[in-house]
Amino acid sequence: MYCPSCEHRLVAGQDRCDLCGFHMGKLDARYGSQIMAMDQISDTTHFLRIHDRDHLLDSMDAFEVQFPQLYPAIYIAELPAETKLPEFATWLINRARVSVLDELRPSENTYLFVIDLTSRSMTITCGYFAEQFVSENDLRELLEDASPYIAAGDLREGLGKLIENLRLILRRNYRLLLKSMKPGGPLATRDPGKPLMDPTE
Numbered sequence: 001m002y003c004p005s006c007e008h009r010l011v012a013g014q015d016r017c018d019l020c021g022f023h024m025g026k027l028d029a030r031y032g033s034q035i036m037a038m039d040q041i042s043d044t045t046h047f048l049r050i051h052d053r054d055h056l057l058d059s060m061d062a063f064e065v066q067f068p069q070l071y072p073a074i075y076i077a078e079l080p081a082e083t084k085l086p087e088f089a090t091w092l093i094n095r096a097r098v099s100v101l102d103e104l105r106p107s108e109n110t111y112l113f114v115i116d117l118t119s120r121s122m123t124i125t126c127g128y129f130a131e132q133f134v135s136e137n138d139l140r141e142l143l144e145d146a147s148p149y150i151a152a153g154d155l156r157e158g159l160g161k162l163i164e165n166l167r168l169i170l171r172r173n174y175r176l177l178l179k180s181m182k183p184g185g186p187l188a189t190r191d192p193g194k195p196l197m198d199p200t201e
């Protein structure tokens, strides 16, 4: 996870940036300190049509079959104009609990896509566990591909591309995933009953 103020890399559990002094308390003061319940797709504006939502849920299910320990989640809102999207997304991933996620896949396993309909922009925030498998370049690529669709209001296409491209990136980074599945690796300890499928098959 990166500091939403200066983009300095933070380590798991660190709630204060040692470079710029930014801390989670500032975000709690702005957005609230209560845990927020969230769905796999939280569309607070009801912007998505039902069949578009179903289409995206199907893509997310297919993603989970390949990567059961990782979890994409979507949050769509009309945020106040002064909202700094990276800050809001950092706050959300720290404070949200996705209803279908159990203890084995907390928000640290999540790739959170936040869409702001006010500015027609989006950002991606990764939990500490999920971020090990994507580089900064990967995230930039994902945003560049999807952003024109989001700006045009085509969320089905934009989010569909995001999920599919993330799946391809993770497949490309599969060696890294394999290593972490070995006994003692982070994926091995996470969910032993549900091994990763080989996404290259």
Ligand SMILES: [Zn+2]
Binding pocket: 003, 004, 005, 006, 007, 008, 017, 018, 019, 020, 021, 022
């Ligand atoms: Zn900072």
